[in-house]
Amino acid sequence: xxxxxxxxxxxxxxxxxxxxxxxxxxxxxxxxxxxxxxxxxxxxxxxxxxxxxxxxxxxxxxxxxxxxxxxxxxxxxxxxxxxxxxxxxxxxxxxxxxxxxxxxxxxxxxxxxxxxxxxxxxxxxxxxxxxxxxxxxxxxxxxxxxxxxxxxxxxxxxxxxxxxxxxxxxxxxxxxxxxxxxxxxxxxxxxxxxxxxxxxxxxxxxxxxxxxxxxxxxxxxxxxxxxxxxxxxxxxxxxxxxxxxxxxxxxxxxxxxxxxxxxxxxxxxxxxxxxxxxx
Amino acid sequence: xxxxxxxxxxxxxxxxxxxxxxxxxxxxxxxxxxxxxxxxxxxxxxxxxxxxxxxxxxxxxxxxxxxxxxxxxxxxxxxxxxxxxxxxxxxxxxxxxxxxxxxxxxxxxxxxxxxxxxxxxxxxxxxxxxxxxxxxxxxxxxxxxxxxxxxxxxxxxxxxxxxxxxxxxxxxxxxxxxxxxxxxxxxxxxxxxxxxxxxxxxxxxxxxxxxxxxxxxxxxxxxxxxxxxxxxxxxxxxxxxxxxxxxxxxxxxxxxxxxxxxx
Numbered sequence: 135x136x137x138x139x140x141x142x143x144x145x146x147x148x149x150x151x152x153x154x155x156x157x158x159x160x161x162x163x164x165x166x167x168x169x170x171x172x173x174x175x176x177x178x179x180x181x182x183x184x185x186x187x188x189x190x191x192x193x194x195x196x197x198x199x200x201x202x203x204x205x206x207x208x209x210x211x212x213x214x215x216x217x218x219x220x221x222x223x224x225x226x227x228x229x230x231x232x233x234x235x236x237x238x239x240x241x242x243x244x245x246x247x248x249x250x251x252x253x254x255x256x257x258x259x260x261x262x263x264x265x266x267x268x269x270x271x272x273x274x275x276x277x278x279x280x281x282x283x284x285x286x287x288x289x290x291x292x293x294x295x296x297x298x299x300x301x302x303x304x305x306x307x308x309x310x311x312x313x314x315x316x317x318x319x320x321x322x323x324x325x326x327x328x329x330x331x332x333x334x335x336x337x338x339x340x341x342x343x344x345x346x347x348x349x350x351x352x353x354x355x356x357x358x359x360x361x362x363x364x365x366x367x368x369x370x371x372x373x374x375x376x377x378x379x380x381x382x383x384x385x386x387x388x389x390x391x392x393x394x395x396x397x398x399x400x401x402x403x404x405x406x407x408x409x410x411x412x413x
Numbered sequence: 414x415x416x417x418x419x420x421x422x423x424x425x426x427x428x429x430x431x432x433x434x435x436x437x438x439x440x441x442x443x444x445x446x447x448x449x450x451x452x453x454x455x456x457x458x459x460x461x462x463x464x465x466x467x468x469x470x471x472x473x474x475x476x477x478x479x480x481x482x483x484x485x486x487x488x489x490x491x492x493x494x495x496x497x498x499x500x501x502x503x504x505x506x507x508x509x510x511x512x513x514x515x516x517x518x519x520x521x522x523x524x525x526x527x528x529x530x531x532x533x534x535x536x537x538x539x540x541x542x543x544x545x546x547x548x549x550x551x552x553x554x555x556x557x558x559x560x561x562x563x564x565x566x567x568x569x570x571x572x573x574x575x576x577x578x579x580x581x582x583x584x585x586x587x588x589x590x591x592x593x594x595x596x597x598x599x600x601x602x603x604x605x606x607x608x609x610x611x612x613x614x615x616x617x618x619x620x621x622x623x624x625x626x627x628x629x630x631x632x633x634x635x636x637x638x639x640x641x642x643x644x645x646x647x648x649x650x651x652x653x654x655x656x657x658x659x660x661x662x663x664x665x666x667x668x669x670x671x672x673x674x675x676x
Contacts, residue, residue, distance in 0.1 A: 287524060294563075294564050358540075359541060362542050
């Protein structure tokens, strides 16, 4: 651990400011709280929002898990883990069950979250209304007056063009029957995991300098039409490694002739599941 | 227009002593009128005379400096200038439609024609795709756009079609008053004629009220029951359209009427 940095890189005043924003965000589920985003030693888009949140809530006894596209060992996940090992000297884990803080880029782990855990999401575009209304003062009013009907225009366009709701990630949700929220680029497969989750869900957008949150056991409902209800992705086949049909599968091309296999996106779940089915 | 509508029912909109100042400059001054169901009112005058300022005050886009703009709502007459913003937005959204001069301002150009028509329905709470789709198809037909183009982007439409699409997108939630800011300028004469034709049909079949801001006196004569002539922010003359256009009394109106080119 380098002594020239404060614990977990950020100075205590910045952490205090971010914690206040988190408390406000938890008090108004789904509401985007502006915060004084700090410069982090990595570029925007690599998870600066998530790292600032993690740095503010982490303590010496925490065990941190970081995933990127569901995987524990991709570049982004590994560099963020190294960052916190160097600056906070805390324990790193790949085990979802024993982790106390899980920072993620695209997925919520397949293993169900528990009470006491904190999920930290790295968010690129926090404003779900941006597609409909690019002007920030207007979107603020739309949130304020709960004018969310036009969000369905995006879903309408999907059905008109593709015959079904083709939005597969960042699928808009209503939190606690009030605020419209972008669940960051998680696949819609993970949307039901947000609903009444026992864990604390924190969302941080570094570039846009916004924090929002879903407190434990809060209603999170995906938008849909009466005649086109919200549906989850389905795959024809099971994971080629562990044989699971109960997880989010990535399609991977394995050779030049276009052979494809389906493999679990959550590597930790896949490894455990493979160990269980083939003792 | 030949027959004057029945003016006995209570007015939908009542504008009283409306003023709007931009700093020391006067946008419009002491304007009062009423709009009854089924009535089409024209506001004419040269550019810079305060026509659009007046319309924007009525549409809640500008806050009047003085006076009142009262809409008839189920709860009685409500004054836009005296209710909170949430209430104002609801009144404007449910009671009025607003057709802009440039379709690009009133339509979302990156969303299909059907989506543009459906947006107001969805904003009003419709959550059934089939019903939204049916309404969009019906309205495309009403404004004489081929329903087969429902999934095309408005940017692929001609100027006249865009304007008719804008009218459909505004009328789908059945507002009582349609506010139009120079809907025919920038269109060539035959396209204008078609637009006016569609508008006349809709006004008759839906008993729609309209406030039409225009500098085109021919359009005003064809569509409007009553005319208000504006100059430098004030109404200089008002009355039945034919009366004003055939027998203008004020020098400014005489000048305006005589300045129209006749082929």
